């Protein structure tokens with residue numbers, strides 16, 4: 001499968017501060033990738049470099065097969081969608097009018113506006129002006145704008161940070177559909193559950209370095225311990241090893257009708273992040 005993004009030995013400094021240190025990764029067409037890391041780890045800096053909003057200090061970045069330095073033109077901007085917190089919505093215009101403006105800019109048919117409003121759950125708010133929107137509504141309106149022209153590649157900087165659980169779920173469903181229709185998605189998040197739900201692969205970013213980059217399942221497998229917890233009748237908890245002896249014990253409890261629940265002791269992505277970096281998300 002073709003690489004949509006190729007990053008080699010990327011470095012970014014702000015004065016003495018090294019925000020990104022030797023970052024390398026590839027993203028394939030159709031993947032949803034999550035960059036996870038605590039505040040200040042370099043997530044937004046990565047997105048800004050990939051979207052031509054910041055110059056890199058050293059290294060090589062290619063998007064759609066071309067060096068990022070050559071992509072600072074309208075044709076590139078048409079192929080990507082960006083959601084960051086500097087929303088770019090016109091405060092005095094309604095949500096609908098904001099989107100209409102972008103339809104004209106990107107040459108998108110107006111019927112698409114209602115489609116994206118539905119996708120972000122803002123149909124009934126479309127006549128509200130930008131300055132009267134709540135933080136969550138603003139985030140959803142900006143997402144609507146980012147997906148209006150059905151980009152090949154979508155960058156989302158913490159797409160659900162201001163949303164309640166119902167809207168988060170709605171947005172997650174919308175992003176999955178978009179991805180199924182072929183959009184490659186690069187997102188940053190502090191939220192491990194979001195990463196698990198959406199991402200094919202995740203990168204753990206810490207102090208400007210990638211400490212891990214793999215599928216959530218592979219990462220969990222690597223850090224899984226070798227035990228299984230059984231819950232028996234009378235709320236009695238028993239931990240057995242994943243070996244012949246453990247199998248015999250499980251068989252015995254099942255045969256006696258004592259076994260109520262069974263689960264393998266896999267750490268969560270959040271726990272692994274702490275193990276790897278000593279920091280919480």
Ligand SMILES: Nc1ncnc2c1ncn2[C@@H]1O[C@H](COP(=O)(O)OP(=O)(O)OP(=O)(O)O)[C@@H](O)[C@H]1O
Nearest residue numbers: 014017018019037038039040041042043044045046
């Ligand atoms: N314009 C800038 N000037 C100076 N330092 C900057 C600038 N932008 C980012 N930094 C620094 O680079 C580092 C990485 O910042 P970045 O915004 O990429 O982190 P982040 O992981 O996106 O954090 P958050 O989750 O809080 O958004 C931080 O130490 C930050 O202070």
